[in-house]
Amino acid sequence: MATDSNTKLLVETLTAQRDTFLGQWTRNVGEALQGRLSVAELGRELGELYEAVLQGLAAGGLSGRGDAFGEVRSLLIELSRNRARQGFTPTETARSVLALKEVLEPTLTDDHEGARVYLQxxxxxxxxxxxxxxxYVRTREEIISSQAEQLLELSTPVVKLWDGVVGVPLVGTLDSARTQVVMEKLLQTLVDSNSTHAIIDITGVPTVDTQVAQHLLKTVVAARMMGAQCTISGIRPQIAQTIVALGIEFGDIPTNASLSEALRQALNEVARDGADDVRGLL
Incomplete structure (x- = not known):
């Protein structure tokens, strides 16, 4: 009975002074957000939340559990996701809820019974x-993950260098995730451009160890399975010494010191293949 009477008192107070409480709540949150959200949008969000809280209290009491507060939770999740996308901090987001305590405190703490209701x-x-x-945290993690994927896409371009020749200029560390992106983009570009030669340039790769070499070999094998001849360019003296010291074997994969030399050889092969095709038709 005590809980029921407390809930009834709270619902009656929130209903009777709705406009006053909601107006002050909106102003307090607006000040905390420093005008970065329009008053109209903020008023709409908090107005919906205020009504949902009233309905939840009337149906489920002050426990906040169960389906009675399902609408409240949905609105708060949507609000939090919006705040995360808009660049607000977790503190600013949480304050959108906590500011209501400041609004209600002067009214509900006038007497002992009101103070008990306020604390609940x-x-x-x-x-x-x-x-x-x-x-908020879940949304930020999703945003960061999406941005990381976009950066990964941007950091692994596959470009058409000439008719029948595509290039993959790699910059930075080549790990498993990036290797997968490189292979997918390279294979798709080979199909889209009908290319028969691929040059993987590692000029921008700082070091080549056994793991990096394995990733390169996987990419070459994948391209060869699509019928493309592959060349690895950008083998600097330091890289060459490291490869020899580690005993890394590239097998029959052509390598070049520079991209220009690799491109020259690829163009010669494209021209020769074209000539062979012409002779085959005669």
Whole structure:
């Protein structure tokens, strides 16, 4: 009965002073966000949340558990995801909920019964603010992961150097994830451009160890399975010495010191293949 009376008192107070509380809540949050969100948008978000909290309290009490607060949780997750995309901090996001405590405190703590209700509701708001932080963190992780994938795509370009010849200029470390992206983009470009020669340039790769060599070999094998002849260019003196010292074997894979030399040889082979095709038709 005590819990029911507390909930009833809270719902009646929130309903009777809705405009006052919501207006002050919107102003407090707006000040914390320093005007980076329009008053209209902020008022809409908090207005929907205010009504959902009222409905949740009326249906499920101050526990905040169960389906009664399902709408509240959904709105907070959406709010948190929006804040994360808009560049707000976790603290600014959580404050969108916690600021309601500051609004209600002067009104609800006038007497002992009101103070007890306020403390119960404050605990509920604390729990809801934790939900916003969790949703915010998940969204930021998704954004960071997506950006990392985009950067990976940008850092592994496959370009058409000439008719029948494509190049893969690699810069930085070549790991398993990047090797997979390189192979996928290279194979797709070979098909799209109908190319028969691929040059993998490692001028921008700082070091070549056994693992990097294995990744290069995987890429070459994948391209060869598509019928393309592969050349590795950019073999600097230091890289050549390291490869020899490690005993790395490239087998029958052609290598060149420079991209220009690799391209020259590839063009000669393309021209020779074309001549062979012509002779085959005669």
């Amino acid at each position: 509701f404050a605990r509920l708001l604390d729990d809801l603010s934790l939900l916003t932080t969790e949703a």
